[in-house]
Amino acid sequence: MGKIELQRPIVFFDLETTGLDIKSSKIVEITFIKYNSNDLEEELTFRINPGIPIPSEATEVHGITDEDVVNKPTFSQYAKDFLNFLEGCDLCAYNGIAYDIPLLKEEFKNSGLEFNIENRYIIDPKIIFFSKEPRDLASAYQKYCGKNLENAHQSLGDTRATKEILLSQIKYYPDIGKSAEDLHSFCNPPKPPNWVDTRGKLIHSNEGIVINFGKKHGGKLLNEVIQIDPSWVDFIIQKSDLDEDVKNAIQEAKKNF
Numbered sequence: 001m002g003k004i005e006l007q008r009p010i011v012f013f014d015l016e017t018t019g020l021d022i023k024s025s026k027i028v029e030i031t032f033i034k035y036n037s038n039d040l041e042e043e044l045t046f047r048i049n050p051g052i053p054i055p056s057e058a059t060e061v062h063g064i065t066d067e068d069v070v071n072k073p074t075f076s077q078y079a080k081d082f083l084n085f086l087e088g089c090d091l092c093a094y095n096g097i098a099y100d101i102p103l104l105k106e107e108f109k110n111s112g113l114e115f116n117i118e119n120r121y122i123i124d125p126k127i128i129f130f131s132k133e134p135r136d137l138a139s140a141y142q143k144y145c146g147k148n149l150e151n152a153h154q155s156l157g158d159t160r161a162t163k164e165i166l167l168s169q170i171k172y173y174p175d176i177g178k179s180a181e182d183l184h185s186f187c188n189p190p191k192p193p194n195w196v197d198t199r200g201k202l203i204h205s206n207e208g209i210v211i212n213f214g215k216k217h218g219g220k221l222l223n224e225v226i227q228i229d230p231s232w233v234d235f236i237i238q239k240s241d242l243d244e245d246v247k248n249a250i251q252e253a254k255k256n257f
Helices: 056-062 075-086 096-110 125-132 137-145 155-172 180-187 222-228 230-238 244-256
Strands: 010-017 027-035 041-047 090-092 202-205 208-211
Touching: 010 056, 010 096, 027 056, 027 075, 027 096, 075 096, 090 096, 096 125, 137 155, 202 244, 208 222, 222 230, 222 244, 230 244
Parallel strands: 010 090
Antiparallel strands: 010 027, 027 041, 202 208
């Protein structure tokens, strides 16, 4: 295993959250491992009350339920201590540049604090992984078929390569099955039963449909938002870039209200 050359401590961290939307998602668990040049490590893990319901599809990923965090402090209660712990440290998180760091900054912002990363080194192993192990068709052809892709980006060559890749994947991964039905099921897993739409932007709850996106109304009941902010509802239906099934569900709720 290699050794990092450090100018200052580096904090490795990971977030477990309520969802994938940076603006509306909340942290439910965070782990920091501060690594120093003398090989000393300081490891901390915190459960956090997000202040909104944890969707079941998120619980299926990380196993954390509303009951697990109901009596835990909120992020705002931890925020100053977190900021002090991260002071003067570089940062490393898998997919951190696209997700973890922006979400962490958003949580600090909502707590009235600024999390400045401009003078830190930011390291993301996912970027290294995808740079060194490309995920394009030519790379897949080399990995699964052991051949270089000739005539890349020409439809005939790409189509033949796609066929060969799939046939090789069937041998490489026996668990994905061999039938078209098996392969379809693997590529198109069923959506969680409480999702209203195909991406989980709206979710069913015991109280009604809950909005699961956006900072303004994320975590609120759709029927309540229809009453208190009809202009936002009209904007979502008419002008937003959300999928049509989300817009249609909101339109239907508005008509039936």
